[in-house]
Amino acid sequence: MDAVILCGGLGTRLREETEFRPKPMVEVGGRPILWHIVKHYRHHGIKRFILALGYKGDVIRDYFINYHHRSRDLEVDCGAGALEVMPGRDEDILDARVVLAETGLESLTGRRMLKALRHIDGDTFLATYGDAVADVDIDALIDTHRRMGRLATVTAVHPSSRFGELALGNGMITSFAEKPQVATGWINGGYFVFQKKAFERLDPDGNVPLETGLLEELAQSGELAVHCHGGFWQCMDTYREMQLLNDMWNSGRAPWRIWA
Template structure:
């Protein structure tokens, strides 16, 4: 199944890293966060991607156009009959199929999704943001969407708790929780599934924001359901979050590494 990833935002709150590259290309370990997201979907068998490019989209194009050179050792024979021999494989990504679609420098999320409709082949697509990782069970999400028979499903996650959480009974602390998610309400964590008819709710207008009129209208029409995810989920919106994700990766404690 095709996976659409929103890759066009400017990431202004992470200016230290995004001045010269789009946020999906900000590294977690030795790979950009976009690679981590794609590896998650590929683990569940979904290896056909549509990347909605915008701000500095050429950086993403260059990365994948040169992916084999970056990922492998190779021997180069110079001269008039130049020859190149690669050693090894790309690490499991040889069968990925990636469509890179320019969706506008300043286009908002709804407009970006609508503008790639021409590349959609089947009755269902998956969609997520290019700056957040999680250990979401992608195939369970897909089955959830099919069972409910609605036009759209989003993954509802627990907001990451910045300072930890205290569970109390009057003044008695009953639980001290330093986990990254709180136990309160859920927020939109991305990892969507859309039926083809959901595109009728979208506009190609550059100012169309997926999270406003389209999702609100789907909800009002009782066509939007929430897949609950209580596991790990973390966006990379700030430098502190960038550092936290990199520390988890370096320590081999990355919960989203399901592959």
């Protein structure tokens, strides 16, 4: 099954980093967040990815075109001009095929998905955003989609609280959690499964967001199933959230990390 990753947005709320590179290339633990997303899907057996490019897409193109040489030690024969790739750590290597699909600078997410469809093999495919990490069980997500038999399935997640959470008792603080994930309330966490047929509902000449242009209509017509994920999920919309993810990684407390 193929996976589409939306990589074309402007990332205006993270302008400190996206002035020079697209948001999926902003680093967490020394690697682009896009690397972490692909690594997670790859752990669940997904081998082929369609990256829907837009803003500063050439940065993503260059990264993957030169990925093998960036990830391994190299021995160069300067006289002959020969290049030998040396063995590297397995964790560094993404054993995947990546389609670099230009979907337009001004395209909204609905149009980006439509433009990516021509590269997708099969009638069922996965999709997500290029700016969030999670420990979603992709196999369980696919099982939910097949069991429900609808045109699309979206993963619902608990968002992170903007504030610290206190537990009170007898005039004392009994626990203190700094910006935890909330226990109630669900939001769209991405990590979709789609049938290609769902996109017949989009105007091929239109330019609408995926969320209001398609998902709302699917929900109203009873064609949008849900997979509830109560585990870790964190987007990277702001500089503070980028720092949070890097702190998690550097401290060894990154729930999304794939160790093999």
